[in-house]
Amino acid sequence: MDHHSALQIDTFLPYMRDVSRCEESLRELNLMWRMIEASAKMNCPLEAKAILPTMAATRAGFNRLEQELVSSLVREKVSNVLEEIGTKAQYVIDIVVRNLYERTADVGFLATDRELCTFVAGLHDDRDMIRARLRAYRNKYTVYDEIILLDDAGNVLVQIDEATPLEGSADPLLRQTLASETYVETFRKTDLRPGKDEALIYSRRMHHPETGAVVGVLCLCFHFEEEMASIFRSHRDPAERSNMLLLDGGNRVIASADPRWIPVGAIVPVNCDADPRLVVYGGREYLARTFPADGYQGYMGPPGWQGQVMIPVELGFTGMATNALTSLDKNVADGLLSHAESFCPPLFEIMSAAETIRRVVWNGQVMTAGQNGELLKLKTILEQISETGARSNELFSQSIRDLYETVLSSSLRDSEFVSHLMVDLLDRNLYERSDDCRWWALTPELQVALAAPVKSAETVARLTEILDYINSLYTVYTRIFVYDASGTIISSSDFKQDGLTVIGTLIDDATFERVCSLSSDQHYYVTPFENSALYGDRPTYVYHAAIRHPEHPSQVVGGIGIVFDSEPEFSAMLQGALGEKEDVSALFVDRSGRIISSTDETRPVGSLLDIDPELLKMENGGSASRIVIHDGHYAILGCTMSHGYREFKTSDGYREDVLAVVYNSFGEERQQVNTGNSAATALEIDPTAPAGREFATFFIDGSLFALAAEYAQEALPASAISPMSMGNRAERVGILALRQDNEAKHFVWVFDLGHLMRGIKSEIDSSSQVIIVKRGNQSIGLLVSELHGVPEFQPSQITPTPLAAPSTGMLVTEVIKANRGNLLIQSINVDHLFAVLNNEEIPIDPEMKIAA
Helix, strand or coil: CCHHHHHHHHHHHHHCHHHHHHHHHHHHHHHHHHHHHHHHHHHCCCHHHHCHHHHHHHHHHHHHHHHHHHHHHHHHHHHHHHHHHHHHHHHHHHHHHHHHHHHHHHHHHHCCCHHHHHHHCCCCCCHHHHHHHHHHHHHHCCCEEEEEEEECCCEEEEECCCCCCCCECCCHHHHHHHHCCCCEEEEECCCCCCCCCCEEEEEEEEECCCCCCEEEEEEEEECHHHHHHHHHHHHCCCCCCCEEEEECCCCEEEEECCCCCCCCCCECCCCCCCCCCCEEECCEEEEEEEEECCCECCECCCCCCEEEEEEEHHHHCCCCCCCCCCCCCHHHHHHHHCCHHHHCHHHHHHHHHHHHHHHHHHHHHHHHCCCCCCHHHHHHHHHHHHHHHHHHHHHHHHHHHHHHHHHHHHHHHHHHHHHHHHHHHHHHHHHHHHHHHHHHCCCHHHHHHHHCCCCCHHHHHHHHHHHHHHHHHCCCEEEEEEEECCCEEEEECCCCCCCCCCCCCECCHHHHHHHHCCCCCCCCEECCCEEEHHHCCEEECEEEEEEECCCCCCCEEEEEEEEECHHHHHHHHHHHHHCCCCCEEEEEEECCCEEEEECCCCCCCCCECCCCHHHHCCCCCCEEEEEEEECCEEEEEEEEECCCECCECCCCCCCCCEEEEEEEEEEECCCCCCCCCCHHHCCCCCCCCCCCEEEEEEEECCEEEEEEHHHEEEEEEHHHCECCCCCCCCCEEEEEEECCCCCCCEEEEEEEHHHHHHCCCCCCCCCCEEEEEEECCEEEEEEECEEEECCEECHHHEEECCCCCHHHCCCEEEEEEECCCCEEEEEECHHHHHHHHHCCCCCCCCCCCCCC
């Protein structure tokens, strides 16, 4: 570990109480292990010879754990925080860029509006009519707080914000815009918005409708402060432990969720590489994540803009724990914990170390079973090991659960936030679609053409030209079409060139009736999400608005429809929200559970998602997260019900609720999880009882079993099994190498005892062990789930089972009643076990000394 890393670990550790407790537990165990090893060497060196190497290896392992584990756990927790704030930082910039991308299309289209161009060219001077037209635009695209038309000398011709009247402007952006063939994006102080420190303006030059000469400039002023406040209000940490920021290319704050904490204009340190390090601002240490724009549809946003989230280090690791594990069904909780290796490798090493301790004690107890004299000293040593191991294991178990709670609670919050982001992206995107169809329905050329009793070929060609131009700017549509007063489509763009023929087809009666009944140009209609012939018989939304007579607004002369390209657009929203997250799937579903979009190929659009019906009934804007079983895996489920954006789905009369769902998988479900640490299986020992029969006890799939201790030789980790394919016995899982003093290595077959007993194949995990059983000159290995102990039982506690004979194939011939009869242990008859195995035609290899 380098000096820099050590310094960071020391900096973070005081803020992580659970890791500090784990560190203390490791040190205590290491010290006790050294004392026990020294005691064994002094008091019974010969008797302890067989287990001293394992003790030394285990102590060395704990030494390494003490050096590496704490730093690994600190990094794990820091990583959780960085990932959580990173998701939010990326969201800040991504949602801004997606929003501003729409603005670049808006200014390009509005700057070609014939009515506006005619006015700016001086062909008429009806300022009130033009102001009314701009306000109609603003009423649909409510993200703008000012729209200004200027001539080519910078004189203001008309504006909609009468609170800040302007005569003209000398801002350089005008000269730049007049010289540009595309839009100009400006963010700074400007005389066009005198009441603001900074303004975000999209400008584009305008042309004479007849000569094409440049005659003026259109400025769309984005309501930047309101938009950022909305983002922060919706998505900032509710506890306000962190601050969300938008930065410019110089790392200057241009928007702050809490400007009293970090003000606009401040220069802040950034962390673009997700380094697990602290940054300092204002004399306070922070964890921070910074994200530049990924871009959207080729648009990268204003140059250098970045999203950032900062959280003070003293708050970063507080409020993270939940009761996620304790609230779960015990089998689910144990199953989750069993995935420690993939979940958090350092925790897996702790659990493996605990298993090593148990195996050392168990092997020592087996070795000393039925012995006395000097071996009794070893028994005392083993008791010390067992007590220390149990105490440390209890501390480890709590540390493990604490750390799992941290990881799970972080994942629960993150999944819920991602689902919130997904549904927000959807609502914001579809808000723009509702704006587009209503505004384009006000295009004078469309109104005049549809009001005419006869549509000439030249008229239809001009309509197609207009629609093609619009579609080239607004690429989220596969086609934009207009239909006449009979509902017949007379013109359409074909942006995606999908080969569909729609000219001459009729709008369905239900849709046409709804469009004709729209009461004003502020209203629109959206078809349900279902298969549409306009989208190749695939499901999508089609937005409609009525086109009205240019002189009689109450008369509907036709309509405009825009076909949303739902497949790639929804997919891009889901993928954008997930980023580079692995083992995560995301879906949009409606309130019936029908899938609208999915990243999961096994759950196609149109199918039903198996999800708790209560989640489908959540109120708008409601979010939830929980741990579930999904496709046979433990998974974090996060979901949020749509809540609209601005007036869209909130006050405009349109309702189409969508639930965003995220699944984050953690590992395969395990039906039976080992329970060797359960208090329910701890044996009550009566120190006054006379000597009894000794049994080696162990678990199979959570149930306690035993066999006479004199047959048990030792236990070895199941990871040492070498799989073998020869033979056809399903319960034979492989071979295991044994090494004895002054003897060559030899092998034993390993049999799955759980499979022999119940016919169900056992899962092998970090707790699985192989017990070497010897009868006469034959030895085998038995795969078991977990070791338990080597206790003594009185004859009165042992009851024979009826019908137990080798011919019946029954392996359990006795039941032991422990803990005053509250705990039953099934005792396996070794003679019956070998008889069952010998009845099978198993190839005999003298070198392997296997059961025949």
